[in-house]
Amino acid sequence: MSKTLFSTLFALFYGEKALANPIVGKEGGAQNKGALTSANSQDVDVAGKNTSVGHGDEASREKLSYPEESTRVREGNYANIRAYSGSENRIYCNGRVIDRDGGAGVFVRDDTDTITDDNGGTVLVDVKGRRWKRVYEGDVLLLWFCSHGDGVTDYTLPLQVASQLAVDESRRLVFGQGTYNYTAIEIKSSTKTQSVTEWIAIGKVNLVSTKTHPNANNYDADYAIRVSGVFLKKVKLVIDVSRNADAVILSDTTGIEVGDLVCLQTSRLIQTDNRGQAREGQVCKVHSINHDKRLVRLFNTLRYAAPASAKQTGVVVGATSGASFTVSGVNLTRANANVRITFTSGANSGKSRYISGFSGNTLKIGGRQSAFPNTPMVGDSFIMEWATMVTIAKPITFRMSGEFVISRALTSNAIAGATGFRGLDVIFSVDTLIEGATINGFSDTCLRIRGSYQPTLRNITATDANRGYNVFDGTGYGISINQCFGATVDNAKTYRCRRGIDIIGTQMISWETQIINCTASGGGVDYQGNAFWPVGTTQNSGIGSHGAGYSSSYTNCLVVDCWLPYAFRGLRETLKDCRVNGNVARCCARLTYGGALTIDGLIYDDTFSEIGVNYADSYNEDPKPDLRAIGLLELFCGIDDGYIRSLPVTIKNCIGKKVTLGCIIASGKGDDLTLENLILGGNVVYVSSENTRNNEFSFIRCEDRKILKNISDLGGNRFYLDGGSENQFSMYDLFSSQIIPAGKYVRLGENKLFATLDDDQALRIPISTKTKTAIVSVIDHDHNSKYKAIGMILGAASATDSAPNSKENKQNIELSLIPLTGTTGTKGKFTISFLPTDGAGYLYLENRIGSVIRPCIFIETVQF
Numbered sequence: 001m002s003k004t005l006f007s008t009l010f011a012l013f014y015g016e017k018a019l020a021n022p023i024v025g026k027e028g029g030a031q032n033k034g035a036l037t038s039a040n041s042q043d044v045d046v047a048g049k050n051t052s053v054g055h056g057d058e059a060s061r062e063k064l065s066y067p068e069e070s071t072r073v074r075e076g077n078y079a080n081i082r083a084y085s086g087s088e089n090r091i092y093c094n095g096r097v098i099d100r101d102g103g104a105g106v107f108v109r110d111d112t113d114t115i116t117d118d119n120g121g122t123v124l125v126d127v128k129g130r131r132w133k134r135v136y137e138g139d140v141l142l143l144w145f146c147s148h149g150d151g152v153t154d155y156t157l158p159l160q161v162a163s164q165l166a167v168d169e170s171r172r173l174v175f176g177q178g179t180y181n182y183t184a185i186e187i188k189s190s191t192k193t194q195s196v197t198e199w200i201a202i203g204k205v206n207l208v209s210t211k212t213h214p215n216a217n218n219y220d221a222d223y224a225i226r227v228s229g230v231f232l233k234k235v236k237l238v239i240d241v242s243r244n245a246d247a248v249i250l251s252d253t254t255g256i257e258v259g260d261l262v263c264l265q266t267s268r269l270i271q272t273d274n275r276g277q278a279r280e281g282q283v284c285k286v287h288s289i290n291h292d293k294r295l296v297r298l299f300n301t302l303r304y305a306a307p308a309s310a311k312q313t314g315v316v317v318g319a320t321s322g323a324s325f326t327v328s329g330v331n332l333t334r335a336n337a338n339v340r341i342t343f344t345s346g347a348n349s350g351k352s353r354y355i356s357g358f359s360g361n362t363l364k365i366g367g368r369q370s371a372f373p374n375t376p377m378v379g380d381s382f383i384m385e386w387a388t389m390v391t392i393a394k395p396i397t398f399r400m401s402g403e404f405v406i407s408r409a410l411t412s413n414a415i416a417g418a419t420g421f422r423g424l425d426v427i428f429s430v431d432t433l434i435e436g437a438t439i440n441g442f443s444d445t446c447l448r449i450r451g452s453y454q455p456t457l458r459n460i461t462a463t464d465a466n467r468g469y470n471v472f473d474g475t476g477y478g479i480s481i482n483q484c485f486g487a488t489v490d491n492a493k494t495y496r497c498r499r500g501i502d503i504i505g506t507q508m509i510s511w512e513t514q515i516i517n518c519t520a521s522g523g524g525v526d527y528q529g530n531a532f533w534p535v536g537t538t539q540n541s542g543i544g545s546h547g548a549g550y551s552s553s554y555t556n557c558l559v560v561d562c563w564l565p566y567a568f569r570g571l572r573e574t575l576k577d578c579r580v581n582g583n584v585a586r587c588c589a590r591l592t593y594g595g596a597l598t599i600d601g602l603i604y605d606d607t608f609s610e611i612g613v614n615y616a617d618s619y620n621e622d623p624k625p626d627l628r629a630i631g632l633l634e635l636f637c638g639i640d641d642g643y644i645r646s647l648p649v650t651i652k653n654c655i656g657k658k659v660t661l662g663c664i665i666a667s668g669k670g671d672d673l674t675l676e677n678l679i680l681g682g683n684v685v686y687v688s689s690e691n692t693r694n695n696e697f698s699f700i701r702c703e704d705r706k707i708l709k710n711i712s713d714l715g716g717n718r719f720y721l722d723g724g725s726e727n728q729f730s731m732y733d734l735f736s737s738q739i740i741p742a743g744k745y746v747r748l749g750e751n752k753l754f755a756t757l758d759d760d761q762a763l764r765i766p767i768s769t770k771t772k773t774a775i776v777s778v779i780d781h782d783h784n785s786k787y788k789a790i791g792m793i794l795g796a797a798s799a800t801d802s803a804p805n806s807k808e809n810k811q812n813i814e815l816s817l818i819p820l821t822g823t824t825g826t827k828g829k830f831t832i833s834f835l836p837t838d839g840a841g842y843l844y845l846e847n848r849i850g851s852v853i854r855p856c857i858f859i860e861t862v863q864f
Contacts, residue, residue, distance in 0.1 A: 092107075102144070102147075102176065107133060108135055109130055113133075120157070120158060122134040122140075140171050142162050144162070145158035149181070151181065151206075167197045188227070195395075195396045197396070209421070209442075211421065221419075230394045235392060246287075246297060248296050263393065264282050265279060265389050266280040267386055279506065281507055303509075303551075309386075316381075319378070323364065327382070344382060347380075396432075398429055399432065411441070411443040417469060421441075421443050425450070433456045439460070440464055446479065453484070457492060459492070461494070466524060468498040468540065472539045476499060477504075478500045478501060483504075483505040484511075499520075500521075500543055504546040505546070509550045510550065516556065518543065520562065521561060542566060550570055550572060554573070555578070563586075573594065575599045578601070579605070581605050587630060588633070591633070604629055632663050633651050666708070678708065679714065680699075708746045713750075732748060741756060753858075757847035764845075766842060771796070778858075781854045787813060792809060792813075797817060797834075814829040814830070820845070825848055
């Protein structure tokens with residue numbers, strides 16, 4: 001136990017620390033004869049029990065002794081001090097309202113101060129307008145400002161005053177046990193300086209918000225408790241900053257100090273969300289400043305490239321709608337995707353949207369944002385801007401420990417779409433630590449950390465964040481990490497929330513969040529009173545991210561009974577050694593708009609199956625017919641996903657007990673959408689024939705028509721049937737719901753490919769330029785075309801098959817020495833050309849059989 005905390009506890013149980021300070025004598029020499037009289041010292045402990053310092057104790061008598069010339073006023077309270085008109089300049093107060101109620105201490109008259117208000121705890125103003133100030137060191141005690149919480153009285157004012165005082169003086173605030181009703185309190189630095197404060201609960205402290213209506217001015221307006229650093233100013237970025245830079249040059253560094261927050265906010269929309277609102281940005285912490293050069297060095301490095309200002313102007317040269325128009329005068333590259341465009345003339349003048357994509361010089365406005373309200377006219381001018389604004393904030397370091405319970409009454413009668421209540425809201429903080437708190441009943445968000453650097457939340461419980469409506473819309477986050485850098489959530493538990501833990505951001509990205517050892521459980525009702533799935537229809541989810549969750553990791557977490565256990569929309573996220581138990585509506589995890597997801601070691605157990613028991617013996621009377629997961633991972637495709645779908649997705653070493661349709665499910669609106677670079681290996685799936693709908697199982701299954709490219713099968717993928725009704729099964733669902741278009745191929749592991757070729761069409765497959773020899777086999781998957789090649793041994797730039805059985809291992813196969821174009825080889829033949837030295841190196845395949853073919857290709861080489 002620290003010395004300061006020990007001193008605080010000693011004061012709470014055995015009398016104020018201020019008792020050690022002698023009361024200095026009277027002014028003018030006349031002893032005070034007012035209402036304040038002497039008495040033995042007694043104090044109150046945190047439970048409200050009286051404790052007496054016995055006068056037989058020599059140490060205690062010494063602590064309570066006073067110089068002979070001092071006034072020994074011992075039984076005063078705050079009312080006595082306020083009524084005092086005598087000449088003494090130090091008074092010992094024995095209690096706030098009554099003796100031994102925790103308000104005891106020494107007050108000193110400050111005749112130089114004529115303006116400070118009476119705050120009911122450390123500053124009292126007497127009838128003559130004089131300020132009496134408490135003498136203290138170390139912690140601030142809430143008992144100086146109010147009684148122990150009784151669950152009836154409104155404590156808003158004393159909570160506000162005591163909390164703000166602790167912030168202003170960078171002290172700890174100690175709460176005695178009790179139930180404290182309040183409406184809402186906000187504490188933040190009152191000056192342009194950094195602050196540190198800590199709340200400590202001695203015993204169980206219930207903080208009950210009695211607010212009847214949320215603040216509906218805007219989404220961020222509501223809170224029960226808000227702890228905030230202070231905004232300093234906005235400045236400009238002077239020079240473009242590259243990725244991994246550890247310093248920025250700003251237009252003005254006046255007032256910036258080491259430890260301040262530098263928030264870079266870029267006007268480019270992040271490409272993993274595509275909703276017209278979430279932008280690139282990052283919270284950074286100042287390491288050092290060179291004011292002469294206006295150079296600010298950062299503790300962390302930038303995770304993205306931030307331009308100072310990149311503006312282009314152009315005009316419309318043709319338009320079909322507010323969502324598609326052709327332009328001139330601007331240079332369009334991939335970097336321009338999701339950059340803001342603002343019209344400066346025409347019917348859309350002053351209106352802005354984000355570029356979701358382009359084809360040639362035709363801009364596309366899509367995603368979840370609406371099109372421009374008017375079709376642009378030829379000649380309308382616009383600005384295409386990609387710039388960075390920098391916000392400087394003086395942070396607060398906020399810590400909370402002990403048995404705090406922050407709560408309000410459950411909301412169950414709201415109107416759909418109405419704003420919700422938010423509980424504890426921490427903004428612009430550095431190294432915040434909230435430990436052991438329970439936060440209940442705040443419909444929008446129980447605990448939100450926003451715009452903060454390396455906050456830590458440990459052993460938090462959050463329940464009944466239930467703002468959900470229209471089945472799938474809402475917020476309702478138990479814990480929300482919003483626009484933070486390096487946040488950690490460890491051993492948190494959430495119950496009955498629309499989403500247990502969420503990573504989000506709109507003006508900046510939440511970088512490198514760690515979610516560790518956390519549990520999210522479903523159940524409960526939404527804020528309209530409708531039951532969450534599966535009892536009702538309102539969808540809930542366990543743990544996940546929005547588009548601004550970049551490089552997040554989720555380790556050793558558990559989700560129980562949620563419509564969607566793990567929901568990912570961010571970039572480069574990792575799910576490691578996590579579990580799903582119980583009811584699941586679709587898949588255990590879903591990737592939507594995000595990319596580069598890795599799932600390693602996920603275990604799903606429906607908790608109502610017995611693996612190995614025959615279906616006929618165990619599942620004829622299945623009590624939960626539609627509550628099993630249909631798969632482990634759902635890849636949800638949107639038409640406007642762009643390049644994100646091409647980023648690698650890995651799922652390995654997972655176990656599913658039991659699923660009904662597949663391991664990976666490709667879904668979403670739009671046919672012929674391409675999913676690329678799927679990596680899978682070591683997955684074991686137990687298949688339930690119950691409710692498989694068409695009794696067909698595929699390890700990779702596509703809903704509607706999807707295009708798969710570059711599947712890397714690392715091996716070890718297995719599925720086992722439960723012995724129920726007859727099942728059809730396949731590793732890759734390549735025909736029933738997924739079509740490989742002509743001229744394309746899908747890579748099924750390291751050396752296996754599957755392709756579609758129209759007649760007189762060729763394709764090329766990349767081969768290492770260092771490869772000199774390859775073993776190549778080609779067979780017809782449909783088995784209705786007469787061509788095949790088994791075990792050919794091909795040399796670089798050679799039209800010779802070196803296999804021992806080269807005369808018998810081919811049918812209608814022709815070898816060539818040149819690149820194939822579709823009509824290069826002989827009519828009626830399948831032509832192959834092995835040219836590893838051709839540019840990047842290719843194996844060419846050409847179909848002149850006379851009909852569409854679907855060849856399976858096996859290529860074995862030694863990689864160099």
